[in-house]
Amino acid sequence: MLNQRSLRKGSPYCATGRVSSSGSKGRLPLPHSSASMFLWAGGKATDGRSDHRSIYLKIREYDVLDRKKTETAHRAGEDRAILLGLSMVVLSVMMYFVLGITILRSYSDRVWTDEASCTVVNSSIVCDVNCSYSCGAECRRSSRYPCLQVFVSLNSSGKVVRLLHNEETQDGDPECFFVPKCRKDYAATHAVVQNISERLRSQHAVPCFVDPTDRADSAILTQIYGRVAVFHSLFWPTCTLIGGTIIIAMVKLTQYLSIMCERVSRIKR
Structure with a gap:
């Protein structure tokens, strides 16, 4: 009698049994399948993001390598230019010294x-x-x-x-x-x-x-040892000295401008 009444009135026990039995047959697998689909979709999305990130990192590494190579090449060229300028200046000074004890001395002592x-x-x-x-x-x-x-x-x-x-x-x-x-x-x-x-x-x-x-x-x-001879003897050392000084000044000016451009780009960022 109690069982029949409880079934008729819809007791919690019987309702719980129905929910559990019906949920085990139709409703419980749905959350499991949606969760698996969500995990699969989320995994696929994360894989795409990681691919894009890896490509971006590779491109950035290539850019950094290219910049380093370019900076290394520029530094090597600047060092060679400065070395050339210093060599020209030293050579001109040595030529001035030799001419000073030969031609210029004879020119000053002429009678x-x-x-x-x-x-x-x-x-x-x-x-x-x-x-x-x-x-x-x-x-x-x-x-x-x-x-x-x-x-x-x-x-x-x-x-x-x-x-x-x-x-x-x-x-x-x-x-x-x-x-x-x-x-x-x-x-x-x-x-x-x-x-x-x-x-x-x-x-x-x-x-x-x-x-x-x-x-x-x-x-x-x-x-x-006249004026013409002195002029011709001092012409080439003077040109060498001026050329070496201009080369060194241009390299230093280029380095200064590159530093200023880098600072301006950092400020804009």
């Missing part, structure tokens, strides 16, 4: 500075001078050359002085117009000197350089 006009008074070969020439590694033989003496008259003062070829003749043999190279063939050297003497005789007036203080009793025909 014949004023240009004048000279009239040839006498040009003749007076004697022969003994000399020696090289015939091998440890071989020296003697020969001779003709000494040509030339006297000129200064048109400005009328003073008669000895004419020399250049400044080096004063140190070599001040009695002769110039000192030719000592050779074995004396006849060839004599012919050259005779030709020079005849050419000087044929010219009535020649330009010359004299000592303005009248301390030297001679004049020279040509200047070795």
Whole structure:
């Protein structure tokens, strides 16, 4: 009787039994299948995100490597440029030092500075001078050359002085117009000197350089250490110094601009 009444009234026990039995047959598998579908979908979504993230990381790694390679190449180029500029500066300084003790010193110590006009008074070969020439590694033989003496008259003062070829003749043999190279063939050297003497005789007036203080009793025909020679000797070292300085300055300016651009890009980010 109790069982029939409870069944008719729908007691909780019987309802619970129905719910459990009906849920076991139709409703309980649905939550399980939806959960599995959710897990599968969620796993698929996470797999897609991880794929995109891995691709992004790879691209970023490639970008970082490219940037590092580019920066390394730029740094190597900048180092080479700075090394080139420093080498040019050092080379120019060494050239200035060599020229300072040779050409510039001779230019500052020169005596014949004023240009004048000279009239040839006498040009003749007076004697022969003994000399020696090289015939091998440890071989020296003697020969001779003709000494040509030339006297000129200064048109400005009328003073008669000895004419020399250049400044080096004063140190070599001040009695002769110039000192030719000592050779074995004396006849060839004599012919050259005779030709020079005849050419000087044929010219009535020649330009010359004299000592303005009248301390030297001679004049020279040509200047070795003149303004033109000094200019040509200092031109290339100056160009080298300026070029090296410009290279170093450009590299430093490029580095400064790159640093400023990097700072500006960081601020914008």
